[in-house]
Amino acid sequence: MKASLIEISLDDLADARLGRVLVLTVNNRHARRLLSHLSSTLGAERPVMAVPDILPFKAWVRQATEQLAFVDGALLAAHRLDAFGARLLWQQVIRESEPEHYLLDIPQAAKLASEADQLMSSWMLSVPDSACTPDYERFAAWREAYRRRLDEADAEDDTLGLERVSEAMARGQLQLDFDTVVLAGFNELSPRLHDMLDTWAASGTRLGRLTEHLEPASSMVRVCAPSPEKEWQWAVQWAYDQLRQDAQGCYAILAPQLESQVPLAHRLLHGKLSEHGFAYNIAVARPLAQWPMVRAAVLWLELMVQSAAGSCTPAAAGQALLAGHCAAHEAEAGARGMLDAQWRHARVLTLMSPDLLHALHEATPRLAQAWSLLQEQLPHEHEIANISQWVIRIKALLSTLGFPGGMSLDSVAHQVLEAFEQALDNLGRQRVVLQNIGFAQAVRALSTLLLQTTFQPQRDLSARLDVLGLLEAEGGRWDGVWVLGLNDEVLPAAPSPNPFIPLVVQRHAGTPRATPERELEWARASYEMLKRSAPILVVSSAAFEGERELRPSPFVARLPLSEIEIPNDEPAVAVMELLIDDQGPILSPGSSTPGGVAVLETQARNPLWAFVRFRLGARQLAAYADPAQQAVRGMFLHSCAELFCTAVRSHQQLLALQQDGGHALSELLQAQIARAAHEHLGHYAPVVRDLECARALGVMTAWAQLEANREPYEIVALEEASVWQHGALNLKLRLDRVDKLASGERVVIDYKTGGARLDPHADWVRRPPLSLQLPFYAAVLGASQNDVSALVLMRLHAKQVAVSGLTDREIGLEGLAQSDSWQEFEGLDWSEIMARWRQDIESLAQAYANGWAANNTRHASDLEYCDVLPMLRLYEEADDDI
Known part of the structure; x- marks a missing residue:
């Protein structure tokens, strides 16, 4: 039996002949809309009315479940x-x-x-x-x-609760105290709901379906935009024009993929509407965890979990400090940020709990006082309890911390705080599932709940523009609606059957989203709803998304395309006055110049970069130290090479160690590798450390053999610091190594431990040159001796131990290029190459000291590692009209 439903209009709901009326809606939003409509009908002709009970279906099921508590034999769960x-x-x-x-x-x-x-x-x-x-x-x-x-x-969920209610109704244990039941917003009825309706009908209850006879749009226009971004621009401009022309009208922009487009929508709406005094509402709720106040609470709790274990990562501590909402939230905000930056730039890997407290005392005394009190309340690492007990502890810990920060809260912040407190209370009610858990598990459960709990501030009652998804717009009515994004991937959408239930079963039962036919049916109903949402309707789609061609939805494809006129109220473009400000202040004599040769290297790549980085002291905030991402292996190999060269200072000593099968050389290498490992690999697991040491031994052995095949040499400098002064500029240089050959000439060596192939040709022939460390020493610092005959980049890597660079003559190192073999240096002898480099380097130094800060870059690759890109404002040159 399938109970028949009579049509009931909104006006009929107040008809006394229906008796007591229960309206079951598909969701909360639909229930609020119906109640609002009924309230709006009150007036002089109808000062009072009997308002029916209007409830979402799920809420009514919960009420019915509670009624079963008073029914004998109903088997109600505890x-x-x-x-x-x-x-x-x-x-x-x-x-x-x-x-x-x-x-x-x-x-x-x-x-x-x-x-x-x-x-x-x-x-x-x-x-x-x-x-x-x-x-x-x-x-x-x-x-x-x-x-x-x-x-x-002895528990039940919503699914079991519905089954219990349905079964109790079938047994006659649950009586419905209403004369009429009206369904509102249901596009389809499940078999279980049909059975419940049959039971009501058998008991004499009148059943109805709420129908709203809305006229279809009198004006319907289709447009096609070149891109989704332009489509949004047109829709926002249209909404602005409608609001400006109709002081009392209410309008809507409907977007099927609104959730992924919220940032773009906010940016365009704020720029067009907010600045002209028009309020709007975007009906997309974000996870509660993403709201700053709640995110701060979670970060502090995660830091407490680590601190209770004795140590924490700088990432956990730094992110909590930056999030704030703690004691002295505003007063110590700058100090908290500086503390985070110090840990980043110092590459700190771990903070012991006492070290963290000491750092807080030095930088943020008021927060340190709260954190010190909090340490006494932290649970032991292995302490367990049920979730309701942990929620009480969590509230106390956050209170001791000073959460939410003591500053005044606006309306939205109050709503967020209230939603967070409700989420905590909700978590405390999960003790049936979360028993005998630790502090870390409780915080993890809270974080998960906050990610799954969505929050949206209360609607601005003054707003006359709603921005909604298709589901949220169901049953709504406005004076004008723009529906964008109507392509054939959205309406109808691809089916999405549940993967755990056989498809043949879902297809046979006709379950939602299971088949293309069901998706088409839903799309048809949605489109009919859209056509009746406003007397003025604009539907649009984009022609392309990036390079991908889009096709309009088949529901709108047959509508003729229109060239919609969207007035542009932007003021006429004024004549721009261009001011080129490439000149900064001249460097004062005696000024400290950090950065060494990197100052000139950066000046050669982009003068503005050098000015911002070294004169203004601006740079990108460093990432938190991560052992897996740090160049630990490179520092380790570099240290191995330095220790070995400290012990073996000449070619003659190396040859002596290679005698008798090289046992002495192997023992020395292993000893130096062990010392370097103790310094750089202490945080590695023993197995990983042993693997790195074995790898280093192979690299160092191959390197020693390469050194043995060289022309005799003596190491005259290791990690030696030099200072060069040019006018007001003072630069420091530290070289890995300088060798002296038997002829008295010098070889300058720089170790490279990365995996990339070394070839300085492109950098050294440029004017001005790049990779300046070796050319700087040879052409500038060594100019007085004029005895540097080779510049050597020595690659120490498991894949290959090799050299590259430039030399004046053969010195026994395969891989060095002769100076006359580079086409760009054709016709130049060694001294002329040095003079050319010296001239270019001195020009760079003079330009930097004179404050030359032009935003000029020769090649895009020169800015690959730029740490001040936002200051260069390169985005202004991009071809982007958004």
Whole structure:
């Protein structure tokens, strides 16, 4: 039997002949809209009315479940799990059922399993043996274990609650105290809901479907924009024009993919509407965890978890400090930021808890006082409790910290704080699922809940423009609507059947989203709703998204394209006055010049970069130290080479160590490698450290053989610092190594431990040159002796130990280029090359000292490692009209 539903209009809801009326809506938003409409009908002709009970269907099920508490034999569960608690239980069940951990994303599996359980219950699906799939068999095992865990805990979730209500109604245990039940906003009815309606109908209850006879749009226009960005620009401009022309009108922009386009929408709407005094509402709720105040609370709690274990990472401490919302939130904000920057630039890997407290005392005394008190309240690392107890502790810890910071809160901040407190209370009600857990697990559970809990501030009542998704717009009515993004990937969308239920079962039952036919049916209903959402309707799509061609939705493709006229109210472009400011102040004599030769290197790449970086002291905030990402291996090999050269100062000593099979050389190398490993690899695991030492031994052995094949030499300088003064500029240079040959000539050596191939040709023939360290020493610092005969880049790497560079003559190192072999130096002898470099380097030094700061870059690759890119404002040259 399928109960018949009579049509009931909004005006009929106040008809006394319907008796007591229960209106069941598809969601909360629909219930609020109906109540608002009924309230708006009150006036002189109808001063009072009997308002029907208007409830979302899920809320009514919960009410009905509570009524079962007063019914004998109704088997009411003692605990009720909300969606978050149910998802946690699904995760626990799946994790226990899959001990091999083949599933990499258990939370996603739990989400799909929960949806599959709800689908099977609502649509009363059964899977015959012939349709079983391996995925369904795994899900069925999880579902059985999940239901068993609920039974053991005397608990139920929303799905089981609906089943209990449905069964109680069928047994006559649950009586409905209404004369009429009206369904509002339901595009389809599940088999379980049909059964419940049949039960009501059998008991004499009148059943109805709320119908709103809205006229289709009288004006309907289709436009095609060249890109989604331009489409948004047109829609925002249209909305601005409508609001300006109609002082009382209400309008909407509907976007099927609004959630992914929110940043673009906010930017365009703020620039066009807010600056002209028009308020708007964007109906997209963000996860509560993304709101700054809540994010700060989570970061501080995660830092407390680490601190309770005795140490923390600078990333955890720094991010919490930057987030603030603690004691002295505003007064010590700058000091907290400076402390974070110090840890970043010092490449600190770990902060012990006493060191963190000491650093806070030095920089942020008021926060340090709160943090010191908090340390006494931190739980022990292995302390366990249930989640309700942990929530009490978490609230106390945040209070001691000074959360939310003591500053005045605006309306939105108050709403965020209230939502956060509600989320904490909600977490405390999950003790059925979260028992005997530690502090870290409790904080992790809170973080997950905050990610799954969405929040949106209350709607601005003065706003006359709503920006909504298609689902949020269902049943709405405005004076004009622009629907953008209507391409054939959105309306209709591709089907998305639940992967745990066999597709043949879903297709046979006609479950939502299972088949193209169902998606087409939903799209058709949505399109009909859109056509009745306003008397003025504009539908649009984009022709391209990047280089990908888009096609309009088949529902609008047959509409003729229109050239919509969108007035541009922007003021006429004024004549721009151009001021080229490439000249900074001249460097004062005696000024400290940090950066060494890097100052000239940067000046050669981009003078403005050098000015910003070394004169203004600006640079990108360094990333937090990470052992896996740091150049630890390079520093380790560099240290090995330095220690070895300190012990073996000449070619003669090296040859002596190679005698008798090289045992003495091997022992020396191993000893020096062990010393370097103790200094640089102390935080590595023993196995990894041993592997790195074995790798280093191979590299150093190959390097020693390369050195042995050279012309005799003596090391005359290791890590020697030199100072060069040019006018007001003072620069320091530190070279890895300088050798002296038997002829008295010098060889300048720089170690390179990276994996990239070394070839200085392109850098050294440029004017001005790059990679200046060796040319600077040879042409400028060594100019008085004029005895440098080779510039050597020595690559120390497991893939290859080799050299490259430039030499005046053969010195026994394969890989060095003769100076006359480079075409760019044709016709120049060695001294002329040095003179050319010296001239270019002195010109760079003079330009820097004179304050020359032009934003000139010869090649885009010159800025590959620029740490002040925003200051160069290169984005202004991009061809971007957004």
